[in-house]
Amino acid sequence: MTGEPRLDFALDTYECIVLYPGTAGRSLPAETIQRLQAxxxxxxxxxxxxxxxxxxxxxxxxxxREPDPPLGFGLARTGSVDDxxxxxxxxxxxxxxxxxxxxxxxxxxxGSLEFPLVKTEG
Numbered sequence: 002m003t004g005e006p007r008l009d010f011a012l013d014t015y016e017c018i019v020l021y022p023g024t025a026g027r028s029l030p031a032e033t034i035q036r037l038q039a040x041x042x043x044x045x046x047x048x049x050x051x052x053x054x055x056x057x058x059x060x061x062x063x064x065x066r067e068p069d070p071p072l073g074f075g076l077a078r079t080g081s082v083d084d085x086x087x088x089x090x091x092x093x094x095x096x097x098x099x100x101x102x103x104x105x106x107x108x109x110x111x112g113s114l115e116f117p118l119v120k121t122e123g
Contacts, residue, residue: 011111012110012111013109013110014078014080014107015076015077015078015109016077016079016082016085016104016105016106017075017076017104017105018073018077018103018104019071019073019103019105020071020072020074020075020100020101020102021070021100021102022099022100022101023097023099023100024098026100029097029098029099034099037093037097040093041092041093041094041095044091044092044093045092048077049119052119053079053088054076055075055076055116056075056076056116057073057074057075058075059073060072060073060074072100073100076114082105082106085104086102089102090102
């Protein structure tokens with residue numbers, strides 16, 4: 002049997018954001034890294050205020066077996082991996098090479114995730 006599995010339940014679709022160390026990060030001066038990290042935090046907060054990012058945070062990669070483990074993770078729900086990739090690539094820390102970003106589709110059973118800190122229109 003090949004192809005898509007048949008499911009007897011609905012799925013919610015999100016855009017999964019994974020942040021990795023960038024190629025320039027090791028060569029940047031400490032004060033530049035601090036400034037870029039602050040600008041990254043501001044960028045992410047702005048995306049959350051705009052309702053693009055639902056949740057985002059740092060990842061402790063101390064246990065990772067990869068040479069460059071992920072630094073951060075987030076979820077968005079815009080319906081477009083390309084749109085989320087575009088706003089993430091506009092992050093000053095990504096543009097400077099401190100971080101690199103990957104965005105992919107994340108599927109889970111419908112209704113299994115809640116975001117109580119996300120403001121909803123009412």
